[in-house]
Amino acid sequence: MRQIKWTGWVGAAALTLVAGTAAQAQIASDRAAALVNYPYIVVDGDEGVDTVLTLSNASHTDPVDVHCFYENANSHCTNDGTVCTDGSDCCDGLTCGLCVPGWNETDFNIRITPLQPIAWVAGDGLTLCTTDDPDERCFKIDGVDRTGIGGSSNAGSRIPPVPEDPFVGLLKCVAVDDAGTPIDSNVLHGTAAIEDDIEGLSVGKYNAVGFRAVDGAVNDDNELVLGGDNAEYEGCPNVLIVNHFFEGVDDPASEATINTRLVLTPCSQDLLRQAPGSAVVQYLVYNEFEQRFSTSRTVNCQQSLLLSAIDTTQEDRSIFSAGVSGTVTGQTRLTPIGDGLIGVAIEEHDEEVAAFNIHFQGDRAESDVIVLP
Amino acid sequence: MRRQRGRVGLMAAALVGFIASGAVAEVVTERSASILVFPKVVADGTRDTVIQITNTSNSMVHAHCFYTNGALTFPDLPAGPNNPPLWTEIDFDIWLTKQQPTYWLVSEGRLVDPDDDPCTQSDSSCDNSGIDPGRVPPVVGDFTGELKCIEVDPSGAPLSGNHLKGEATIVTDGDEVEKYNGLGIIGNENNNGDAVLCLGGAASASCPNGAEYNACPQTWVLTGYADGATEPYSGATVDTSITVVPCTENFETQVPTSVTIQFGVTNEFEQSFSASTTVTCWAELGLDEINPVAFSQIGSTFIQTRMRPSAGTASGFMVVGSESYDDDDGEATASVNLFVEGERTGPDLITIPAEQIVQ
Numbered sequence: 001m002r003q004i005k006w007t008g009w010v011g012a013a014a015l016t017l018v019a020g021t022a023a024q025a026q027i028a029s030d031r032a033a034a035l036v037n038y039p040y041i042v043v044d045g046d047e048g049v050d051t052v053l054t055l056s057n058a059s060h061t062d063p064v065d066v067h068c069f070y071e072n073a074n075s076h077c078t079n080d081g082t083v084c085t086d087g088s089d090c091c092d093g094l095t096c097g098l099c100v101p102g103w104n105e106t107d108f109n110i111r112i113t114p115l116q117p118i119a120w121v122a123g124d125g126l127t128l129c130t131t132d133d134p135d136e137r138c139f140k141i142d143g144v145d146r147t148g149i150g151g152s153s154n155a156g157s158r159i160p161p162v163p164e165d166p167f168v169g170l171l172k173c174v175a176v177d178d179a180g181t182p183i184d185s186n187v188l189h190g191t192a193a194i195e196d197d198i199e200g201l202s203v204g205k206y207n208a209v210g211f212r213a214v215d216g217a218v219n220d221d222n223e224l225v226l227g228g229d230n231a232e233y234e235g236c237p238n239v240l241i242v243n244h245f246f247e248g249v250d251d252p253a254s255e256a257t258i259n260t261r262l263v264l265t266p267c268s269q270d271l272l273r274q275a276p277g278s279a280v281v282q283y284l285v286y287n288e289f290e291q292r293f294s295t296s297r298t299v300n301c302q303q304s305l306l307l308s309a310i311d312t313t314q315e316d317r318s319i320f321s322a323g324v325s326g327t328v329t330g331q332t333r334l335t336p337i338g339d340g341l342i343g344v345a346i347e348e349h350d351e352e353v354a355a356f357n358i359h360f361q362g363d364r365a366e367s368d369v370i371v372l373p
Numbered sequence: 374m375r376r377q378r379g380r381v382g383l384m385a386a387a388l389v390g391f392i393a394s395g396a397v398a399e400v401v402t403e404r405s406a407s408i409l410v411f412p413k414v415v416a417d418g419t420r421d422t423v424i425q426i427t428n429t430s431n432s433m434v435h436a437h438c439f440y441t442n443g444a445l446t447f448p449d450l451p452a453g454p455n456n457p458p459l460w461t462e463i464d465f466d467i468w469l470t471k472q473q474p475t476y477w478l479v480s481e482g483r484l485v486d487p488d489d490d491p492c493t494q495s496d497s498s499c500d501n502s503g504i505d506p507g508r509v510p511p512v513v514g515d516f517t518g519e520l521k522c523i524e525v526d527p528s529g530a531p532l533s534g535n536h537l538k539g540e541a542t543i544v545t546d547g548d549e550v551e552k553y554n555g556l557g558i559i560g561n562e563n564n565n566g567d568a569v570l571c572l573g574g575a576a577s578a579s580c581p582n583g584a585e586y587n588a589c590p591q592t593w594v595l596t597g598y599a600d601g602a603t604e605p606y607s608g609a610t611v612d613t614s615i616t617v618v619p620c621t622e623n624f625e626t627q628v629p630t631s632v633t634i635q636f637g638v639t640n641e642f643e644q645s646f647s648a649s650t651t652v653t654c655w656a657e658l659g660l661d662e663i664n665p666v667a668f669s670q671i672g673s674t675f676i677q678t679r680m681r682p683s684a685g686t687a688s689g690f691m692v693v694g695s696e697s698y699d700d701d702d703g704e705a706t707a708s709v710n711l712f713v714e715g716e717r718t719g720p721d722l723i724t725i726p727a728e729q730i731v732q
Contacts (some may be wrong), residue, residue, distance in 0.1 A: 026404070028401070028403065029402065029710070029712055030399075030400075030401065030402045030710055030711070030712050031712060031713060031714070032594075032712060032714065052606055054597070055497060056596045056677045057707060058712075058714065079460070113644070114643065116639065116643050116677070117596045117639070117676060119605070119641075119675040120605075121605050121606050122716060124605075131530065134673070135674070137605050140641040140642045140643075140673065141641075141642060146642060148643040149643060185685055187597065189594065190596075191596060193711065197606070197607045197700075200705075201607050201609055201698055201702055201703055201704070203696070203698055203705045203707040204704050204707060205707040205709055207710060207712070209384060220382045227666065241427070241538065242427060243425045243427050243538065243539070247496050248497045250497060250498050250500075251420040251550075252476070252478040252500060253422070253423055253478055253547070254548065254550075255545040256547075257497075284472075286472040286473065286474060287503065288474055288476075288502065288503020289491075289502075289503050290470045290472065290473050290503055290504060292472070301415075303551060312413060316494055320415055321494070323492050323493050323494035323495070323496075324494065325492070326492050326502060326503075327491060328476060328492070328500065328501070328502065328503070329425055329474045329475065329476045329503075330474055331427045331472055331473075333472075347542075349544070349550045352548060352550040353550070354550045354551055354552035354707070354708070355707075356552045356553065357402065358403065359404060359429075359554075360404060361404065361429065
């Protein structure tokens with residue numbers, strides 16, 4: 001009898017432990033967090049493309065110091081160092097270089113006062129105000145002429161422009177104390193609006209993906225543990241789910257041709273040793289006939305591809321192509337092997353774009369780690 | 374006595390486990406849920422909406438859906454006590470096989486037609502090909518309102534399966550495109566499958582099991598442009614609107630719910646302003662319509678807007694945002710899912726006519 005009673009208590013306690021820990025590992029793009037990721041930042045002055053970023057402090061009373069990192073995912077030609085997207089960009093008529101993927105980070109620090117929103121254009125950056133012009137894009141509370149609640153200010157804040165134009169990469173911001181040590185202050189939320197102004201204005205907007213800190217778990221080292229044992233922040237999802245139109249299909253509302261760009265970035269990154277994360281992604285693609293296709297591809301640092309370019313160079317033969325899948329819409333489930341992943345999707349209707357956050361399901365058992373310099 | 378103590382211990386531990394696991398009680402925009410809410414669904418001749426819904430499970434899923442028409446009784450006149458929203462609803466059922474995605478164009482609906490031709494490599498025009506989810510009716514002309522889909526079992530009883538996700542794509546003038554994720558309300562194990570869906574709150578006469586679904590959020594947060602602000606990259610003028618629906622809805626009595634919303638607005642100078650408005654049934658409001666001083670003459674380009682239901686108001690609310698950009702080269706729109714904080718003590722109740730459950 002006593003043995004049965006103890007078994008009951010132990011079993012219930014174990015159940016409680018499982019239920020309690022599982023609740024914490026749910027990242028979100030609709031709640032304030034201590035670590036926010038913007039998976040897709042793009043700037044191209046020649047093409048009229050830039051990204052307008054916002055970052056806000058949700059605290060009513062306390063300012064927040066933030067340490068941010070632009071991560072440059074541009075590839076460069078080995079012969080002249082220019083930015084490239086494929087090998088053909090590296091040929092000068094006589095010789096050709098190789099288009100080699102790159103990854104390096106530029107970091108900066110800012111301070112945001114209570115409830116203050118800040119915003120900047122990625123290609124321009126942001127500094128303290130230099131004039132009294134209310135339309136000047138700048139940090140408004142300089143701590144000299146203007147102070148915020150409790151004397152807080154944006155003093156010491158400066159955001160550089162992205163390091164290259166054209167630029168493709170991501171941005172990561174983590175709440176820190178005044179010594180630069182990460183803290184469990186879940187007060188940050190942000191948005192990114194990708195704007196294309198080359199042939200008429202087009203705007204697609206997404207929410208930054210937030211990793212909430214676990215209360216009391218963030219230590220003072222430079223390694224941010226996402227999920228798993230000894231988690232300091234929520235973990236990356238087990239599966240990502242994207243509802244999408246198949247490539248090349250006609251928009252049911254407008255007859256425009258629809259293509260979708262899927263941007264993925266690994267959760268683990270070593271910013272100290274400049275080693276990007278990596279994952280092999282398994283794609284399961286379901287059409288409206290409940291038929292399933294699959295493919296896989298490795299993601300290093302950042303992957304920004306049209307769906308039809310994931311599995312082939314011939315888009316008409318892609319499993320993401322409407323002509324191959326056979327229906328207008330599909331569901332794609334992405335399971336990473338290696339590091340976890342987050343991402344966003346950008347839907348292109350001819351020249352118009354719309355961005356949206358992709359869905360998550362489940363929690364990874366393994367931790368992802370971000371190592372800060 | 375020993376058996377009783379053992380059972381009490383199990384019950385207590387399970388209760389602790391439930392409390393620990395119920396830590397996040399808000400709507401979600403990127404996880405599967407049991408109730409999907411699309412607050413902004415329009416098909417008014419200028420705009421149309423494509424709804425995408427997916428079953429994320431390996432079993433068949435049923436859903437009972439409601440279109441709620443929030444258009445004014447007299448569309449050409451301003452809203453007021455003598456010109457309330459129509460608040461008429463049309464309901465229908467859909468069934469999705471395992472992992473099946475589906476879609477429909479709101480103005481046209483979707484018929485059950487096994488002869489729809491699939492897309493081919495030579496023909497990408499294949500509207501409605503696939504396993505039809507059921508007969509989805511078209512909305513009435515000049516429809517501006519909401520779509521709500523509730524996961525049910527085969528008998529029609531509400532079910533906390535948490536298998537539904539969705540998106541809405543709004544196309545304006547056949548050109549501008551905006552997209553938002555459907556708002557998901559996660560169900561829990563307390564769902565008794567009756568006609569009253571309890572969103573948050575404690576046990577009561579209407580909700581004998583207490584909360585059956587997550588509660589509506591206490592606060593919604595929108596960071597974006599002050600109304601009429603100049604966008605810093607293109608120089609476009611930006612107007613922001615929000616589309617609001619109450620969390621509490623009674624499809625049995627067809628009486629629309631009103632909710633009074635308090636706005637707290639903070640600009641880039643950390644200066645704060647406030648405003649309020651009342652929404653009945655459904656409303657798409659430009660920020661300048663709510664309060665031109667708080668949202669237009671606020672002194673900075675960007676603002677953080679926090680919205681909450683007023684104390685004593687009968688319902689929470691759900692909201693999506695939309696930004697309209699206008700420059701010399703043309704126009705653009707972008708939808709935004711807002712951030713959420715906290716949960717209403719609730720409950721909010723969604724009441725379904727009882728005969729729609731027993732099938």
